[in-house]
Amino acid sequence: MTLRFTIEAKDRGTPARAGVVASERGSFRTPAFMPVGTAATVKGVWPAQLREMGYGCILGNTYHLYLRPGHERVRGLGGLHRFMGWDRLILTDSGGFQVFSMSALRKVSDEAVSFRSHVDGSAHILTPELAVEIQETLGSDLRMALDECVAYPAERREIEEAVRRTTLWAERSLSARRLPDGGMLGIVQGGMFADLRRRSVEEICALPFEGFAIGGVSVGEGKELQRETVERTAPMLPADAPRYLMGVGTPGDLLYAVARGVDLFDCVLPTRNARNGMMFTSAGQVTVKQARYKDDSLPPDERCGCPTCRTFSRAYLRHLHMQGEMLSSMAMTVHNLTFYSRLMERAREAISRGNFGEFMKESLGSGIE
Amino acid sequence: MTLRFTIEAKDRGTPARAGVVASERGSFRTPAFMPVGTAATVKGVWPAQLREMGYGCILGNTYHLYLRPGHERVRGLGGLHRFMGWDRLILTDSGGFQVFSMSALRKVSDEAVSFRSHVDGSAHILTPELAVEIQETLGSDLRMALDECVAYPAERREIEEAVRRTTLWAERSLSARRLPDGGMLGIVQGGMFADLRRRSVEEICALPFEGFAIGGVSVGEGKELQRETVERTAPMLPADAPRYLMGVGTPGDLLYAVARGVDLFDCVLPTRNARNGMMFTSAGQVTVKQARYKDDSLPPDERCGCPTCRTFSRAYLRHLHMQGEMLSSMAMTVHNLTFYSRLMERAREAISRGNFGEFMKESLGSGIE
Numbered sequence: 001m002t003l004r005f006t007i008e009a010k011d012r013g014t015p016a017r018a019g020v021v022a023s024e025r026g027s028f029r030t031p032a033f034m035p036v037g038t039a040a041t042v043k044g045v046w047p048a049q050l051r052e053m054g055y056g057c058i059l060g061n062t063y064h065l066y067l068r069p070g071h072e073r074v075r076g077l078g079g080l081h082r083f084m085g086w087d088r089l090i091l092t093d094s095g096g097f098q099v100f101s102m103s104a105l106r107k108v109s110d111e112a113v114s115f116r117s118h119v120d121g122s123a124h125i126l127t128p129e130l131a132v133e134i135q136e137t138l139g140s141d142l143r144m145a146l147d148e149c150v151a152y153p154a155e156r157r158e159i160e161e162a163v164r165r166t167t168l169w170a171e172r173s174l175s176a177r178r179l180p181d182g183g184m185l186g187i188v189q190g191g192m193f194a195d196l197r198r199r200s201v202e203e204i205c206a207l208p209f210e211g212f213a214i215g216g217v218s219v220g221e222g223k224e225l226q227r228e229t230v231e232r233t234a235p236m237l238p239a240d241a242p243r244y245l246m247g248v249g250t251p252g253d254l255l256y257a258v259a260r261g262v263d264l265f266d267c268v269l270p271t272r273n274a275r276n277g278m279m280f281t282s283a284g285q286v287t288v289k290q291a292r293y294k295d296d297s298l299p300p301d302e303r304c305g306c307p308t309c310r311t312f313s314r315a316y317l318r319h320l321h322m323q324g325e326m327l328s329s330m331a332m333t334v335h336n337l338t339f340y341s342r343l344m345e346r347a348r349e350a351i352s353r354g355n356f357g358e359f360m361k362e363s364l365g366s367g368i369e
Numbered sequence: 370m371t372l373r374f375t376i377e378a379k380d381r382g383t384p385a386r387a388g389v390v391a392s393e394r395g396s397f398r399t400p401a402f403m404p405v406g407t408a409a410t411v412k413g414v415w416p417a418q419l420r421e422m423g424y425g426c427i428l429g430n431t432y433h434l435y436l437r438p439g440h441e442r443v444r445g446l447g448g449l450h451r452f453m454g455w456d457r458l459i460l461t462d463s464g465g466f467q468v469f470s471m472s473a474l475r476k477v478s479d480e481a482v483s484f485r486s487h488v489d490g491s492a493h494i495l496t497p498e499l500a501v502e503i504q505e506t507l508g509s510d511l512r513m514a515l516d517e518c519v520a521y522p523a524e525r526r527e528i529e530e531a532v533r534r535t536t537l538w539a540e541r542s543l544s545a546r547r548l549p550d551g552g553m554l555g556i557v558q559g560g561m562f563a564d565l566r567r568r569s570v571e572e573i574c575a576l577p578f579e580g581f582a583i584g585g586v587s588v589g590e591g592k593e594l595q596r597e598t599v600e601r602t603a604p605m606l607p608a609d610a611p612r613y614l615m616g617v618g619t620p621g622d623l624l625y626a627v628a629r630g631v632d633l634f635d636c637v638l639p640t641r642n643a644r645n646g647m648m649f650t651s652a653g654q655v656t657v658k659q660a661r662y663k664d665d666s667l668p669p670d671e672r673c674g675c676p677t678c679r680t681f682s683r684a685y686l687r688h689l690h691m692q693g694e695m696l697s698s699m700a701m702t703v704h705n706l707t708f709y710s711r712l713m714e715r716a717r718e719a720i721s722r723g724n725f726g727e728f729m730k731e732s733l734g735s736g737i738e
Contacts, residue, residue, distance in 0.1 A: 041689060041696045047680065069663075069688045077666050077684050085680035294438075297446050311416065311454035315446050319438045320410060326695060327410045 003142065003183025003210040005030075005242045005263075012354035015235065015261035016347070021057070021242055023141045023182055025081075026088055028056025030242060030263040031347050033254065033340045034091055036271060039064050040074070040084040043271050044326075044333040047085045053306075053334070053341045057089035057142070059266045062134050063098030067117050067124075071137040079139035091142035091266070094131040094173075094187075097215075097247070100149045108148065110168060128169040132176040132184075140182065144213065145173035147187040152221040159191035162216075167203040174207060183210030185244060191216055192225050194232055201236040211242040214262075218247035227256055234260040251280055251343050251368045255360045258347050270340050274332035277321040280339045284367035288318040288332075306338035307331075343368075372511065372552025372579040374399075374611045374632075381723035384604065384630035385716070390426070390611055392510045393550055394450075395457055397425025399611060399632040400716050402623065402709045403460055405640060408433050409443070409453040412640050413695075413702040416454045422675075422703070422710045426458035426511070428635045431503050432467030436486050436493075440506040448508035460511035460635070463500040463542075463556075466584075466616070469518045477517065479534060497538040501545040501553075509551065513582065514542035516556040521590040528560035531585075536572040543576060552579030554613060560585055561594050563601055570605040580611040583631070587616035596625055603629040620649055620712050620737045624729045627716050639705035644698040646690040649708045653736035657687035657701075675707035676700075712737075 002023075009018040019030045035042045035050060038061045042050060050058060060080055065071060077083045080090055096113075099106065103115035103124075112127040128146040135143040146169045148162040166189045177184065186209035190197030205212055214233050217226050230245060234257065237243045244264035245257050254265055270280065277288045281301035286293070299309035300317065308317075308331040320328035343363075350359035371392075378387040388399045404411045404419060407430045411419060419427060429449055434440060446452045449459055465482070468475065472484035472493075481496040497515040504512040515538045517531040535558045546553060555578040559566030574581055583602050586595050599614060603626065606612045613633035614626050623634055639649065648655045650670035655662070668678035669686065677686075677700040689697035712732075719728035 039688070039692045039694060040685070041694050044695045044699075046676070046696070046699070048676065068692065069684075073664060073684075076664055077682060083682070083685055083688075085685075295442060295445055307415070307417065313446060313452070315438075315442075316409070316452055316454075319408070319452075323408045323437065325408060325410050326413045326698060327415070329695060330413075330415070330699065 002180065005211065005240065007240070009352040011351045011356040013357040014259040016258050016351050016356040017261060017263070018348045018351040019242070019263060021089070021264075023089060025141050026056065028089060029348055031254070031258045031344050032057060032264055033344050034059045034264065034266040035337055036061075036266055036268050037084065039068070040080060042337075044274065044329045045337065049334060050086070050337070051088070053338050054345065055088070055337070055341060057091055058086060060090050060092045060138065060140060061098060062092050062095035062131060062138070063102070065092075065138060066095060066134050067119055071134045075137045075139070081139060089141040092135045092138055092140035092144065093246075094144040094146040095126055095134065096131070096146045097149050099126055101151070108165075110165060113148075128172040129176040132173050133178075136177075136179045142211070143182060143184045145170045145184060145186050145209070147189055147215050149189070149216055149219065150191060151219045152192065152225070154191055156193060156196070159189070159193055159196050162189050162191075163196050163200045163203070166200065170204055170207055170209075174209070185209055185211040185213050185242075187213045187215035187246070188233060188237070189216045190233075192221060192229060197229065197233050198236065201233060205236075205238055209241070211244060211264075212237045213244040213246050215246050217245065218249065218267075223253070226253070230257050230260055230262065234262050237261075251340065252364060254340075254343065255347065255363060255368070259356060259360055270336035271333050274336045275329040277318075277328065277332065279332050279335050280368075282366055282368065284369060286314060288314060288321050293318045300332075300335050301339070304335065304339065304342070306335050308335040308338075371549065374580065374609065376609070378721040380720045380725040382726040383628040385627050385720050385725040386630060386632070387717045387720040388611070388632060390458070392458060392552065394510050395425065397458060398717055400623070400627045400713050401426060401633055402713050403428045403633065403635040404706055405430075405635055405637050406453065406455075408437070409449060411706075413643065413698045414706065418703060419455070419706070420457070422707050423714065424457070424706070424710060426460055427455060429459050429461045429507065429509060430467060431461050431464035431500060431507070432471070434461075434507060435464060435503050436488055440503045444506045444508070450508060458510040461504045461507055461509035461513065463513040463515040464495055464503065465500070465515045466518050468495055470520070477534075479537060482517075497541040498545040501542050502547075505546075505548045511580070512551060512553045514539045514553060514555050514578070516558055516584050518558070518585055518588065519560060520588045521561065521594070523560055525562060525565070528558070528562055528565050531560075532558050532565050532569045532572070535569065539573055539576055539578075543578070554578055554580040554582050554611075556582045556584035556615070557602060557606070558585045559602075561590060561598060566598065566602050567605065570602060574605075574607055578610070580613060580633075581606045582613040582615050584615050586614065587618065587636075592622070595622070599626050599629055599631065603631050606630075620709065621733060623709075623712065624716065624732060624737070628725060628729055639709050640702050643701035643705045646687075646697065646701065648701050648704050649737075651735055651737065653738060655683060657683060657690050662687045669701075669704050670708070673704065673708065673711075675704050677704040677707075
């Protein structure tokens with residue numbers, strides 16, 4: 001069985017939709033946020049906590065797992081799910097984004113991208129075929145085709161080249177599939193150029209992928225250009241396949257994209273910001289470094305029922321953060337991920353009721369950014 | 370109500386005993402290990418996890434909490450229990466051990482010990498009265514009298530002076546009590562000198578404390594001298610009050626002391642070693658840095674049912690540790706603290722059966738160190 005996507009409800013006033021993504025391993029509801037588990041762990045939380053928060057799919061990074069501990073080692077230990085103690089779905093990226101953003105001495109050709117590891121400088125060559133092989137070896141459920149992701153700003157010529165190469169690599173990625181299970185998603189590039197985005201959509205969406213992603217965003221373009229790109233690109237993607245906006249974003253960014261018909265998201269913001277002492281709440285951001293929280297006995301978010309908000313005050317979390325205590329990151333990560341999960345849950349409910357626009361307006365009005 | 374101690378069972382072949390320590394807040398069974406929560410958090414675990422592991426009492430450090438966030442601030446936030454989200458018992462030390470081991474420019478007189486904070490160099494003066502006031506302000510259940518703790522090795526004259534001063538301070542600590550609840554424990558000093566230990570026991574145990582601690586161990590004396598001191602001192606302490614061996618030790622050290630009639634323990638070993646990648650198991654220590662664990666799919670301890678052993682392999686924990694992932698410390702801390710909790714539980718069961726000596730022999734024979 002390959003990946004299935006079922007739309008269960010459509011909003012009345014916007015292109016937002018609520019659905020279910022299903023593989024042989026299980027299913028999860030969309031719109032969905034996927035926490036990032038770079039090195040086979042979502043930093044600071046136990047797998048059981050992710051389940052309790054309602055997450056049905058998390059993300060693993062091919063680039064990192066390929067370098068350490070190595071995909072063959074992970075297979076030998078029973079695959080990525082067993083390795084990290086997570087029995088729900090896993091999406092792996094292709095490794096491309098990290099190769100283009102983290103590695104050194106990068107050299108790209110139509111054949112492959114060669115690079116040196118950011119860890120030890122060792123030389124590696126990533127091809128579309130290898131990216132598929134690594135992901136199949138890890139045993140992820142949703143796999144991404146290798147794309148060429150270009151940072152902003154970039155010359156038109158550079159983006160044009162990336163669009164062309166991304167299509168070439170998408171075709172090779174599909175041909176490289178060996179396993180019949182799970183699903184593969186193609187990635188649309190095109191930078192901030194409307195016509196190149198359209199060209200990439202036309203080329204990528206003509207291919208038999210199980211889903212389609214908007215790539216080449218969250219690369220330094222800023223909120224306005226990003227939203228323009230989402231607004232322009234999302235409606236062009238096939239309506240009957242899941243749409244994935246890669247590497248985005250704040251709660252407000254998610255709501256904005258859901259309203260344009262996007263189904264899937266991943267981002268390091270809720271987990272990374274938690275480690276920096278920042279929490280997303282229904283009344284806006286709480287940054288515990290601020291001295292105003294020294295004696296604040298309130299929970300981070302009075303409208304949240306997560307273990308952190310049930311147990312700890314802002315003053316305590318500030319104390320932990322200032323002392324560099326692990327529980328600071330742990331507790332704020334649980335809060336932020338609960339906040340994201342609950343936001344997507346409420347988005348699904350609003351879509352089912354047919355009033356997502358109203359829900360979004362209220363959420364943004366209450367302070368969600 | 371002050372602290373009560375009830376002995377429920379005595380071993381047949383050794384002075385080991387099983388009992389219950391109870392205050393108005395609740396009770397816990399002895400022999401008991403108390404995890405160390407230095408800065409109002411046991412590093413790497415949630416309070417709920419400590420409850421699940423069966424812990425009934427944890428330790429807080431007066432020195433650290435006095436400096437940051439300050440005991441008055443903690444009181445303003447509802448007391449230490451509420452502050453850290455822990456509703457079972459808390460033992461606070463007097464601050465003395467840290468003043469003598471961590472602070473700078475220390476100057477001690479019969480009146481007080483003056484020192485500079487290890488954090489910011491600020492000047493402070495700790496008296497027996499202030500140590501009691503801080504602990505009462507924090508709202509702990511078991512409180513320690515301020516003692517003078519001397520590092521090993523030390524001149525006899527120095528230890529003699531510490532014994533004298535510790536008794537003086539013990540009397541002042543008792544006079545400084547303002548709250549009728551909880552209990553205060555006196556601390557016996559005397560270094561490695563048998564006659565000075567005896568003198569300190571005679572002086573401290575003549576005072577109306579609710580329990581008695583063996584201090585001045587775990588100060589660099591080594592395992593053999595420590596065990597000699599425990600062997601010599603424990604039997605001299607009143608039989609009807611809890612006996613607390615401060616800052617000790619390995620699982621083997623605990624069993625050794627339980628067999629000499631000690632009831633309470635605290636130590637940073639299980640939590641600190643977890644952060645360094647070392648786990649205590651029923652078959653000895655597992656140090657995940659070792660390359661032999663690279664592909665080891667076994668749980669840390671095949672005879673352990675903790676969340677870590679149920680979920681993760683040694684290879685995965687090694688991977689997390691090598692990557693510096695938080696979950697490494699979190700998972701290994703849960704394992705080690707479960708191991709300590711379960712060891713004390715099994716010790717209590719063995720004492721109730723009357724065959725603690727046999728249990729101890731078997732445990733040490735299987736590899737427990």
